[in-house]
Amino acid sequence: MNTTQYLEANNQRFLDELLDLLRIPSVSADSARNEDTFRCAEAVKSALLAAGCTHAEICKTKGHPIVYAERMVDPKLPTVLTYGHYDVQPPDPLDLWTSGPFDPVVRDGKIYARGACDDKGQVMMHVKALECMVQTQSLPCNVKFMIEGEEEVGSSNLGKFLKANKDKLKADIVLVSDTSMISMEHPSIETGLRGLAYMEVELTGPNRDLHSGVYGGAVANPITILAKMIASLHDKQNRVKVRGFYRDVVDLSPAERKALNDAPFDEAAYKKDLDVDALWGEEGYTTLERTGVRPTLELNGIWGGYTGEGAKTVLPSKAYAKISMRLVPNQDSRKIARQFTKHFERLAPPGVRVKVTELHGGEPVVTPTDGKAYQAAAKAIETTFGKKPIPTRGGGSIPIVALFEKVLGLKTVLMGFGLDSDNIHSPNEHYGLLNYYKGIETIPHFYKNYAANH
């Protein structure tokens, strides 16, 4: 029996085991759920042992624990370190979910639950792929697993864990499935991830909330001033107007641009899916470039004053916003955070005070397509999908990928099987059954190819 046949014989159980994992509300941002999050770590540990790891442990951190597991076959074989996360995004707003976020159902060939795609569905593909290889005596590499519980809240304890466990985590390559493909018809591999600098700003006008009749017109309103400052962050061509922002950006070569834009992109379908009349972005770039290879600045949240029901005539003391910037090579997140802070502080007129805080950051990464790991993944996908994958540049950030290179000296191959339409971070997140099974089918081919080329 080969791994694909084993998968076919066990696919119902593979689904049931994923649904079990999805039922655990491992919301890392919610301290009220800490017990559930810990329970999820234990479930992942059990799953890894059941799949064939010879050793598995829960590694404590200052926050949620990291699950480490391994199956060493032969020191002469290459070692693949798989990273994933068992924590999930908060499910709110709850009223927009069709079925409960932690009550997984399969509907129209998709598994609906918080974490179905990001990242439990994708983690389980690797766990089940290991079981397939072990049960068919075809595991050609040493395997190590590092599944953390804080990716959705910034992985603040991961760096320390990596630094303290360099020997334990020794490997040849890191494998991550936390990204998406263009579609099942057009499989792709993410060769680049944008970096991230996430800032929070607070503006203070008067020292207390005021009656907007008595004081309106006499003092600067921090909401109005914040709006003006935010409005000035993009120019008429929708370029980011933070001094120095584009200085370190390395543009794509004409050939790279062409390759990127050759990927299929249906603008009409994209607009229809989002129900917008028009797209918006940096002039002179396509949508794929705007989300993949151009740095951006985005407003993630804004609040100030009275936001409840009805009318309250207040001139508020404070206004706030959460602003994040996506970065591309060779922008540096600490430098960008400093540039933003300086720029934003300078923007503030007299009459308001500004406070800028950096919440978290991460560097952009690019994986070269001529590397051994990329080639192994590309060949695996060609085998199971019947066509070569398109190399894409992802809009999202996985800051720890840069960390793996910096601390462990390891490159990462991003072989994800999700789809952009999976609604990760939103209500009704889902993951295609076909995507789940295709991942379990493809991963053993990666291992085979990688071992063969090593």
Added chain:
Amino acid sequence: MNTTQYLEANNQRFLDELLDLLRIPSVSADSARNEDTFRCAEAVKSALLAAGCTHAEICKTKGHPIVYAERMVDPKLPTVLTYGHYDVQPPDPLDLWTSGPFDPVVRDGKIYARGACDDKGQVMMHVKALECMVQTQSLPCNVKFMIEGEEEVGSSNLGKFLKANKDKLKADIVLVSDTSMISMEHPSIETGLRGLAYMEVELTGPNRDLHSGVYGGAVANPITILAKMIASLHDKQNRVKVRGFYRDVVDLSPAERKALNDAPFDEAAYKKDLDVDALWGEEGYTTLERTGVRPTLELNGIWGGYTGEGAKTVLPSKAYAKISMRLVPNQDSRKIARQFTKHFERLAPPGVRVKVTELHGGEPVVTPTDGKAYQAAAKAIETTFGKKPIPTRGGGSIPIVALFEKVLGLKTVLMGFGLDSDNIHSPNEHYGLLNYYKGIETIPHFYKNYAANH
């Protein structure tokens, strides 16, 4: 014994009775407090009867009831109709109060409680002034009281009550104490109130919250677009940029401007009190003009996206703001609401949809200083304060004052004893003991003067 002597003999009880009223959490906006609000109406009714009203009733409305009471002396005498409200603003944010909002204390000569100044302290001045006049057999007018319970939520049922009770409410003048003076050293009478048009706007970009990495840079972010739209509502001279906004404004004559600006205004103290480095407002106008006789546009609230703790990388579907405009004669609040709606809808670029809702409105009013009622009030203040009051133009709005003129054909005299620093609508609202007693002392003089001139 005259009214002043009676006041001095009973001042402790007058204070205790006010504190009792302040303990009732009559928050009209909070339906969970409906029983308390009703209880407060009953307490006001009892207080009016105890003060000397021969008749008092609780008049039901679709919302909170209106308390009506009267003491008719002689049909040949003029009738003064006193308006006030027994409902109060919501107390939040609670954590910023030094003592409980419904647990009144006297500190540094001030009564601290929600409603101390706006409006229970000022209502009780009239109730106690009536008692003083009745107990000293010196009531020179017929008196009627109309104390409602929905002023803080827009007085939506008052118009209907006025229309249905024109006979019952027949009077010669309306007396209202819901405004402030410059200071105890510089008493003043409000001769004008700004109108109000309160709007709520909702912007929708994509049809759901999106992952800001995957989609950031590709679609218009409703927070960014809202910020740009808000930023465009004021030009560089801080004039409001809504088409047609200033069309109906009647400028003050040079003499009126001089009189207004002759009122004492300590800019350094004003800035220090608010803890701002600089003031802000329409170029070419003083602070007194900006808050009293110029129309303004103010942001009362803004929200959208993720506003909780930490970082969530969302590109939100929606962003909202509450925007109110203060109006001056002869602007019309319905017309302004239409102009704003049209202007704001036009501002929206492709890629977002805009919805504008009018929450409530009210017209600006001006009381001529040569009228009999104004003269009676000015003389009363000169008697008790030792100096003539300065005629001022208030920034706030009391929309029902325009309603009194329209439905009952009655002018209103605004004789308020609060101070701008009383923190109405904010935490730690308070009312000076001296102000409370001075009001009780002054009001009988108004009645005497008004009856003498009639």
